Amino acid sequence: MNAGPIDLQIDASEWLNTDAPLSLQELRGSVVVVTAFQMLCRGCASTSLPQARNLHMAFARQDLVVIGLHCVFEHHEAMTPTALKAFVHEYQLPFPIAIDRKTPGAALPATMRAWDLQGTPSMLAFDRRGQLQAHHFGHMDDLRLGALLGQLIAKNQEDKS
Numbered sequence: 001m002n003a004g005p006i007d008l009q010i011d012a013s014e015w016l017n018t019d020a021p022l023s024l025q026e027l028r029g030s031v032v033v034v035t036a037f038q039m040l041c042r043g044c045a046s047t048s049l050p051q052a053r054n055l056h057m058a059f060a061r062q063d064l065v066v067i068g069l070h071c072v073f074e075h076h077e078a079m080t081p082t083a084l085k086a087f088v089h090e091y092q093l094p095f096p097i098a099i100d101r102k103t104p105g106a107a108l109p110a111t112m113r114a115w116d117l118q119g120t121p122s123m124l125a126f127d128r129r130g131q132l133q134a135h136h137f138g139h140m141d142d143l144r145l146g147a148l149l150g151q152l153i154a155k156n157q158e159d160k161s
Contacts, residue, residue: 008124008132010034010069011110012098014081016088022096027065028130031152036069036100036112036122039079039087047139048121049093055149056095063153068097071112071120076102127152 008024015021024032035052037044049068056066072079081099088097100109108117115124118137125134125148134140134148 008115009111010067010098011101011114012069013101014099016085016097016099017094018096022065022067022098024126024130027126029128030062030065031128031149032065032067032126032130033149034067034069034124034126036071036115036117036120036124038071038073038075038120039084040075041120043139044121045091048123049091051139051142051145052095053091053093055145059149059153064149066095068093068095069100069111070097071100071109071117072102073108073112073119125149125152127155 010022010024012021033052033055035044035048037049039045052066052068055064070079070084084097084099087093098111100111103110103113106113111117115135121139123134123136123140123145124132125145127133133152140148
């Protein structure tokens with residue numbers, strides 16, 4: 001998916017692994033990957049979150065920023081912020097994680113609904129101008145994601161030359 005400028009924002013009730021809330025607008029200049037997950041999602045825990053950790057560790061922040069978005073749309077009683085903090089610690093997730101804001105009366109949390117996410121895991125990639133370049137439901141394999149991110153990072157470096 002290649003989209004023009006859009007103004008997607010993360011509506012979080014709380015942030016982990018960062019001193020201040022993050023804004024996609026403030027992150028312009030870096031490629032941004034948002035990994036939407038639930039801690040009780042098997043695919044998230046076994047593939048997408050380790051991939052996000054690896055991306056976070058492999059790239060300099062000026063090139064790539066990884067953000068986790070914890071979207072609770074089922075098992076609400078089990079997936080509390082306290083449980084998520086233990087999960088983040090146990091799975092050694094070092095990147096910033098937003099807890100998607102619960103909306104009273106709505107089945108889906110705010111960001112998940114606003115971004116039209118079909119479920120978890122989901123991945124969104126934004127170029128350095130803040131334009132959405134990928135909106136993928138399910139786990140994207142490492143080679144496809146690496147090729148996409150390599151193009152997005154290189155594109156801006158060419159623009160600076």
